[in-house]
Amino acid sequence: MPGETPQLHLLAKAPLPGQAKTRLAPLLGTEGAADAHAQLVRHCVANACKALPADHITLWTALDHTHPLFGELYERFGVTLAQQPGGNLGARIRHALNSSSGPAMVMGSDCPSITSDLIMACIQQLSTHDVVMLPAEDGGYGLIGTHGDYPGLFELIPWGSDRVLSATRQRIEALGLRASYPATVWDIDRPEDWQRWQAIKSSM
Structure with missing residues (x-):
C-alpha cells in the first residue's frame, strides 16, 4: 500500500580471492581484487543503513556464508x-x-554510485509505481523494486550481457506495469571502474 516502507535486499559474494571481482585482478592482483570487493560490500551496507532501518535490510550471502566479513557487518549494523x-x-x-510481503527492492553490492539519497528516491518512486529501477551504464541495472511477484520480469533475460536492461524494460511494457527510472548508475567490474571510484573518493 502507498507509504509502506519497503524491504531492501542486498546481494553479496564473500570476498574470496579468485572468486570475487576477478576482472579487477590485472590492476589489483587476486588478493587486492577480493579486498576491493570487501570494501564495496561495506560501502553498500553502510549506504543502505543510512536510508533505512537495519530491520528493513537483508544481506544475501554467497560462496562462503560464514565469511568474517558478513559477521562483521551483522555486528556493526544489525x-x-x-x-x-x-x-x-x-x-x-x-x-x-x-x-517478505509488501514492497521490496534488490540491489547489488558493487554499485557505489547508488547513494543513500538515491535509495530514498527509489523508495519514494516505488510508492507510486509498480516497478522502480536504476539503469546501469553497462546495459544492466543496479537496483529493482516491485510491489508484487512478476515472474516475467526475470525469465529468459540474457543475464551478464549488455541487453539485460532493454530486455527487462520490454517485459515491463508487455506486462503493462508503471515503472520509474530515477537515475542511471554505474557499477565496478573493470579496472577503469575501480579507478573512477577511487578518483571520486579522493575528491570528497
Whole structure:
C-alpha cells in the first residue's frame, strides 16, 4: 500500500580471492581484487543503513556464508543475513523480492554510485509505481523494486550481457506495469571502474 516502507535486499559474494571481482585482478592482483570487493560490500551496507532501518535490510550471502566479513557487518549494523539460493541471477532476485510481503527492492553490492539519497528516491518512486529501477551504464541495472511477484520480469533475460536492461524494460511494457527510472548508475567490474571510484573518493 502507498507509504509502506519497503524491504531492501542486498546481494553479496564473500570476498574470496579468485572468486570475487576477478576482472579487477590485472590492476589489483587476486588478493587486492577480493579486498576491493570487501570494501564495496561495506560501502553498500553502510549506504543502505543510512536510508533505512537495519530491520528493513537483508544481506544475501554467497560462496562462503560464514565469511568474517558478513559477521562483521551483522555486528556493526544489525542487518539480517540470509543465504542466496541456487539458480541464475533472475531467480535469486525474484526469491529475495518475494521473501517478505509488501514492497521490496534488490540491489547489488558493487554499485557505489547508488547513494543513500538515491535509495530514498527509489523508495519514494516505488510508492507510486509498480516497478522502480536504476539503469546501469553497462546495459544492466543496479537496483529493482516491485510491489508484487512478476515472474516475467526475470525469465529468459540474457543475464551478464549488455541487453539485460532493454530486455527487462520490454517485459515491463508487455506486462503493462508503471515503472520509474530515477537515475542511471554505474557499477565496478573493470579496472577503469575501480579507478573512477577511487578518483571520486579522493575528491570528497
